Amino acid sequence: MSSNVRPENMERITTPELANAFIEEQVAEIRSQVGDKKVLLALSGGVDSSVVAALLIKAIGKQLVCVHVNHGLMRKNESENVIEVFRNQLDANLVYIDATDRFLDLLAGVFEPERKRKIIGKEFIEVFAEEARKLEGVEFLAQGTIYPDILESIKAAEGKKAVKSHHNVGGLPEDLSFELVEPIKLLFKDEVRVVGEALGLPHTMVYRQPFPGPGLGVRCLGAITRDRLAALREADAILREEFALNGLAEKVWQYFVIIPDMKSVGVKDDSRYEGWPAIIRAVNTKDAMTATIEEIPYEVLHKVTNRIITEVEGINRVLYDLTPKPTGTIEWE
């Protein structure tokens, strides 16, 4: 699949049968492209890189080397899940790198959103490249590029202005030149999900809500501190748990917690309790260019609020963001 243009007559993959046919075709194509060489993949645990990993594992098994970089800005249990699914269940060749301290040390005191994004993106490539240099016999780099990414880069090449610099795996340093393997580059997201399920990936992984490359880094507003990041991670986990329990997990496109760098005065156990507010955001969108607010039942909001203020150290208020996009972007940074 070398062309970057989706043929007009390409059938939309909507059923397990169509997915299986696609998988078979790709497995053969990957085998003929890479032969007995090794392939490297940055596995974030997101839908696209997970589906590419599962496809390559099926095609070439341990010739695929997955590298999972934990930048310390993952959601609760996310890296653990990647290890469980890929190393323990799919027997993948997985290199796990906990780079939390490197990222958080570099980000200490940095409050400007675009600088934070640049640092995270650059360091990610740095850590990944260091790992790639240690491996021998790797000639290919697999990427979870999907068709909207290709359409997006065509738009960028036409000079349309970006609101934020979105970072995933960008260009690698020049000494590392690999041939690309991009087996899902002509697929739309819904098709990627059908293929992921046909490959046997867990439903929660295949239907995972979008999560930005810089992770919780753009939700822990301003200069990131470890204590505020820990509070954010716990509050976000509670929100996700309650949405799942209340049937909202797949109804709402994206939902998460943001924690600003400010405190307000509160009271706890009859004493003054200064804490951060947790801000809940829950939006629906088709293409992330505009977004509307999902109406969350009050009982759910109350339950989430009560759990966050009682279970999470350092948070004394919970707020609900009612702003559509525009004017608010989906993320706060």
Ligand code: XMP
């Ligand atoms: P905004 O905040 O621009 O976000 O309205 C639109 C969608 O993009 C996601 N997002 C990112 N995704 N890398 C990504 O892969 C990034 O750096 C990034 N920043 C924002 C955001 O979560 C939303 O779904």
